[in-house]
Amino acid sequence: MSGQKTSNALRVAVAGLGSIGTKVATALDQGIEGLTLSAVAVRDPAKHRAFISGLRRPPQVLPIEQLGEAADIVVECAPSNHLRSIVEPAVKRGKAAVVVSVGGLLDNFDLVDLARANGGRIIVPTGALIGLDAVNAAAIGTIHSVQMVTRKPIDGLKGAPFIVQNNIDIDNLREPLKLFEGSAREAAKGFPANVNVAVALSLAGIGPDRTRIQVWADPTVTRNVHRIEVEADSARFSMGIENIPSENPKTGLITALSVIALLRKQRATLCVGT
Ligand SMILES: NC(=O)C1=CN([C@@H]2O[C@H](COP(=O)(O)OP(=O)(O)OC[C@H]3O[C@@H](n4cnc5c(N)ncnc54)[C@H](O)[C@@H]3O)[C@@H](O)[C@H]2O)C=CC1
Numbered sequence: 001m002s003g004q005k006t007s008n009a010l011r012v013a014v015a016g017l018g019s020i021g022t023k024v025a026t027a028l029d030q031g032i033e034g035l036t037l038s039a040v041a042v043r044d045p046a047k048h049r050a051f052i053s054g055l056r057r058p059p060q061v062l063p064i065e066q067l068g069e070a071a072d073i074v075v076e077c078a079p080s081n082h083l084r085s086i087v088e089p090a091v092k093r094g095k096a097a098v099v100v101s102v103g104g105l106l107d108n109f110d111l112v113d114l115a116r117a118n119g120g121r122i123i124v125p126t127g128a129l130i131g132l133d134a135v136n137a138a139a140i141g142t143i144h145s146v147q148m149v150t151r152k153p154i155d156g157l158k159g160a161p162f163i164v165q166n167n168i169d170i171d172n173l174r175e176p177l178k179l180f181e182g183s184a185r186e187a188a189k190g191f192p193a194n195v196n197v198a199v200a201l202s203l204a205g206i207g208p209d210r211t212r213i214q215v216w217a218d219p220t221v222t223r224n225v226h227r228i229e230v231e232a233d234s235a236r237f238s239m240g241i242e243n244i245p246s247e248n249p250k251t252g253l254i255t256a257l258s259v260i261a262l263l264r265k266q267r268a269t270l271c272v273g274t
Pocket residue numbers: 015016017018019020021041042043044064077078079080082099100101102126127128129192193194196197200248250251252255
C-alpha cells in the first residue's frame with residue numbers, strides 16, 4: 001500500500017481536491033524534497049478519478065477520517081465544517097495537520113490541546129495573506145493593535161451567512177459597501193469562507209477578539225484585497241496584498257502556493273523566513 005512507510009520520506013495526505021488541494025497534490029506528486037503524497041480524500045470519487053489516475057504515483061483514496069493513519073502530515077483543504085474530522089484523527093496520533101480553513105479552528109480550539117497532549121502539531125500557513133512572520137516576531141514583544149480591511153468582488157462574497165442572515169443585496173451594488181466591522185472572531189462566524197486570513201492574522205498576533213476587521217463588498221475591485229496595519233512596541237508596519245481569485249472566486253491563487261511553500265520547508269536544507 002502506498003500509505004505504508006517505505007522510506008524516510010514524510011507521507012503527506014490531502015483532504016479535499018478543490019482549488020487548493022488539487023494544486024497541493026500536484027506539487028507533491030511532481031516532487032517536494034523529502035515528502036511523498038500518500039493519500040487523498042474526495043467527496044465525489046468519480047469526479048476526481050481522471051485527476052488521481054493521471055498522477056505519476058497515484059495515492060490511496062480514503063475517507064477524511066482515515067487520512068491521519070496514512071500520513072505524517074495531513075493537509076486540510078476542505079470546507080471548514082469538516083475540519084474536526086480531518087484534524088482530530090491526525091493530531092491524536094501525534095501527526096501534523098496543516099489547516100487552511102483556519103476560521104474553523106476558533107470553534108474547535110480544543111484540537112490544539114489534543115495535539116499538545118499527543119505530540120501532534122497544528123500548522124497554519126500564511127495562506128492568502130502576507131507578513132505573518134513579522135506579526136509573529138512583533139508578538140514576542142507587545143503588539144498594541146492590529147487592524148485589517150478586506151475588500152472583495154461581489155462573486156467572492158456571495159452566500160456568506162452574514163449577508164444572507166441580514167438580507168443584504170450585494171448583486172446590484174455600484175459602489176463599495178462596508179458590510180461588517182468587528183473582531184476577527186465575529187467575522188469568522190459571518191464570513192466563514194472569506195476571512196480565514198483575519199483569523200490566521202489574529203492567531204499570529206493578539207488573538208481573535210482584539211484583531212479588528214472591516215469587510216467590504218466592492219464592485220470596483222477584481223481581486224481579494226487585504227490591507228493590514230500593525231502597531232507594536234518594536235515596529236509599526238502596513239501590509240497589503242491583492243489576490244487574484246482562483247477558479248473558486250473566494251480563494252486567491254496564492255493560497256495553494258503558500259501551502260506548497262510551507263511543505264517545501266518541512267525537509268528543506270535552506271529555509272528562509274520564519
Ligand atoms: N487560509 C487561507 O488563507 C485561505 C483558506 N481558504 C479555505 O480553504 C478551504 C478550501 O478552499 P478551496 O480549495 O478554495 O475550496 P474548494 O471548494 O475549491 O474545495 C474544497 C473541496 O473539498 C471537497 N470536499 C467536501 N467535502 C468533502 C469530504 N467529506 N471529503 C473530501 N473532500 C470533501 C469538495 O468536493 C471540494 O473539492 C476553504 O475552507 C476555504 O475557506 C481559502 C482561501 C484562503
